[in-house]
Amino acid sequence: MDEHLGILKTGKESDVHLIARHGASGTTLLAEKRFRPRDRRGFTNDWTYTGVWGEGTRREFRAMRRKTRFGRQAIHAVWVAHEWEELVRLHAAGATVPEPVEPVDDGYRMAFIGEGIRAAPRLVDVDLDRATAERVWNVLLGEVAVFLAAERVHGDLSAYNVLWWRERPVIIDLSQTVDVVTHPAALDLLRRDVISLAAYFRRRGVDADVDRALRDLGADDVRFARQWRR
Numbered sequence: 001m002d003e004h005l006g007i008l009k010t011g012k013e014s015d016v017h018l019i020a021r022h023g024a025s026g027t028t029l030l031a032e033k034r035f036r037p038r039d040r041r042g043f044t045n046d047w048t049y050t051g052v053w054g055e056g057t058r059r060e061f062r063a064m065r066r067k068t069r070f071g072r073q074a075i076h077a078v079w080v081a082h083e084w085e086e087l088v089r090l091h092a093a094g095a096t097v098p099e100p101v102e103p104v105d106d107g108y109r110m111a112f113i114g115e116g117i118r119a120a121p122r123l124v125d126v127d128l129d130r131a132t133a134e135r136v137w138n139v140l141l142g143e144v145a146v147f148l149a150a151e152r153v154h155g156d157l158s159a160y161n162v163l164w165w166r167e168r169p170v171i172i173d174l175s176q177t178v179d180v181v182t183h184p185a186a187l188d189l190l191r192r193d194v195i196s197l198a199a200y201f202r203r204r205g206v207d208a209d210v211d212r213a214l215r216d217l218g219a220d221d222v223r224f225a226r227q228w229r230r
């Protein structure tokens with residue numbers, strides 16, 4: 001039996017609910033991310049992402065481009081499925097993301113990251129000492145490498161989309177995640193992700209060098225092209 005315990009957070013694009021699942025072997029807490037209805041969300045972004053996922057029928061594709069009502073529903077469906085699929089893929093690839101549980105109408109369920117019913121804070125809200133920050137910067141670059149090995153770029157990575165849990169970073173919010181091979185802006189998004197992270201860690205005293213990090217990730221233009229754009 002599932003019990004709705006309340007809303008964890010309302011966001012621009014989605015609400016996140018806390019669910020208690022009571023089973024024979026005890027109770028587990030789940031987080032359910034539910035996307036806002038179409039007309040309440042910004043639109044420009046959608047096309048960038050749905051346009052290149054290239055899924056769906058030609059009718060859907062045309063309708064999405066024209067943004068008819070049918071098109072908006074199709075975009076919504078692709079958007080909702082997209083984040084769930086990315087979570088499954090990246091969890092399987094070994095990325096430190098919440099364990100995927102199940103898709104639901106308008107969203108999906110995943111493991112709740114927290115202590116008891118207290119949600120883990122976002123990285124942006126915690127004060128790491130310099131040594132810890134140094135460690136976490138390197139851990140997160142390792143996570144970016146795991147994403148790349150799974151042919152993905154997070155696309156919206158920053159201290160706002162990382163939770164701080166049991167002294168470790170857990171990456172959330174895969175709504176803007178893109179395919180490294182097919183997305184034309186993948187390299188730019190990767191750079192932007194690393195720049196956002198570096199800015200946070202430099203404020204905490206880490207010598208977070210963006211160029212070096214990108215080089216280590218194999219993400220300078222030439223190597224990026226050779227590795228993913230054959």
Ligand SMILES: Nc1ncnc2c1ncn2[C@@H]1O[C@H](COP(=O)(O)OP(=O)(O)OP(=O)(O)O)[C@@H](O)[C@H]1O
Pocket residue numbers: 008009010011012013014015016031033098110111112113114119120122160161172173174
């Ligand atoms: N698995 C989880 N466990 C605990 N808290 C979570 C979990 N997933 C999301 N949250 C909380 O919900 C917030 C919003 O989640 P997320 O970043 O995925 O959605 P969003 O639509 O980008 O929201 P926003 O518009 O605020 O950026 C997170 O910052 C976090 O506080």
Ligand SMILES: [Mg+2]
Pocket residue numbers: 160161173
């Ligand atoms: Mg977010």
